[in-house]
Amino acid sequence: MADGSIARGSAPWPCFLVPANVCPPYTVGTRILNNPPRHLLQIEGLLPPQIGAMLDLAESYVLLNRSGKTQRDLLRGRTLINLFFEDSTRTRTSFELAGKRLGADVINMSVSTSSVNKGETLLDTAATLNAMHCDLLVVRHDQSGAPALLAQKVDAAVINAGDGTHEHPTQALLDALTIRRRRGALAGLVVAICGDVLHSRVARSNIHLLTTMGSRVRVVGPPTLIPPAVERLGVTVFHDMKAGLEGADIVMALRLQKERMARGLVPSAREFFRFYGLDAAKLAWAKPDALVMHPGPMNRGVEIDSAVADDPVRSLIREQVEMGVAVRMAVLDLLARQARRND
Numbered sequence: 001m002a003d004g005s006i007a008r009g010s011a012p013w014p015c016f017l018v019p020a021n022v023c024p025p026y027t028v029g030t031r032i033l034n035n036p037p038r039h040l041l042q043i044e045g046l047l048p049p050q051i052g053a054m055l056d057l058a059e060s061y062v063l064l065n066r067s068g069k070t071q072r073d074l075l076r077g078r079t080l081i082n083l084f085f086e087d088s089t090r091t092r093t094s095f096e097l098a099g100k101r102l103g104a105d106v107i108n109m110s111v112s113t114s115s116v117n118k119g120e121t122l123l124d125t126a127a128t129l130n131a132m133h134c135d136l137l138v139v140r141h142d143q144s145g146a147p148a149l150l151a152q153k154v155d156a157a158v159i160n161a162g163d164g165t166h167e168h169p170t171q172a173l174l175d176a177l178t179i180r181r182r183r184g185a186l187a188g189l190v191v192a193i194c195g196d197v198l199h200s201r202v203a204r205s206n207i208h209l210l211t212t213m214g215s216r217v218r219v220v221g222p223p224t225l226i227p228p229a230v231e232r233l234g235v236t237v238f239h240d241m242k243a244g245l246e247g248a249d250i251v252m253a254l255r256l257q258k259e260r261m262a263r264g265l266v267p268s269a270r271e272f273f274r275f276y277g278l279d280a281a282k283l284a285w286a287k288p289d290a291l292v293m294h295p296g297p298m299n300r301g302v303e304i305d306s307a308v309a310d311d312p313v314r315s316l317i318r319e320q321v322e323m324g325v326a327v328r329m330a331v332l333d334l335l336a337r338q339a340r341r342n343d
């Protein structure tokens with residue numbers, strides 16, 4: 001939502017899930033997914049078995065990647081287009097790597113050199129890509145809802161790679177996989193999400209995923225950077241960092257998103273770091289074995305101190321990046337299975 005406020009949708013089944021009677025159940029790992037998704041636009045609305053099945057499939061790709069083996073026949077003959085209207089390092093690259101590891105033809109559309117710069121609309125761009133018979137379309141856009149709009153207009157399976165302040169579903173999946181591998185389960189963990197929650201699509205997707213999977217989620221930050229009525233999503237709000245971190249198993253620092261920020265939300269980066277920047281002294285308020293996460297890109301010395309970010313024992317930041325490739329392979333695999341059913 002443009003004003004950063006959060007509301008949980010009332011529909012039990014979001015539009016991107018195909019009703020159970022349309023597709024037969026199929027197995028991923030040991031679980032059964034009755035509703036394989038056609039697109040992945042958001043975490044909100046997914047059920048615990050669906051999230052668990054995606055994480056199980058991603059886990060199998062972690063093991064495959066580490067073994068050095070490939071599975072290039074899975075997406076052979078399929079075309080994946082990365083359509084990024086906003087900057088990205090991790091998400092774009094890992095989707096490219098994931099697509100190539102599964103054998104897809106991968107095209108990175110650079111918006112800065114495309115006809116979007118000559119005034120072409122989003123929908124005309126979509127029609128153009130559709131005419132090229134793209135199978136998988138990965139979209140990042142600064143407007144919330146842009147991937148959902150595209151999903152209505154193209155034949156391809158659409159994956160939301162981050163839309164405005166709405167959601168970043170694959171980031172939440174990779175965060176969950178990272179936590180689950182270290183802690184064994186998500187249920188019962190206390191997760192403190194700290195900093196600029198207001199502008200964070202990562203926070204929103206993580207809140208939906210973690211609360212659905214039984215974690216106890218806290219959001220910690222100054223009142224100006226916490227969305228109004230965020231408690232409705234099942235989180236507890238803290239404005240005091242010490243109180244927010246006490247007893248936390250996981251501390252997730254978020255980037256201060258100055259580019260989305262109206263002026264005056266924080267006095268200065270230095271002031272923000274003093275009260276909310278995650279350094280060793282503040283981390284000591286959490287559980288002694290608490291783990292540190294950050295979705296990247298990081299502003300060192302603003303929301304996180306370098307000593308904490310680079311801590312080889314406590315920081316999971318590099319592991320998050322590794323999990324990103326496996327999660328995106330799982331998502332591409334899953335959507336391609338569904339696309340084959342529709343062929």
Ligand code: CP
Binds near residue numbers: 091162
């Ligand atoms: N976490 C994340 O979305 O990073 P990028 O902006 O580099 O893709």
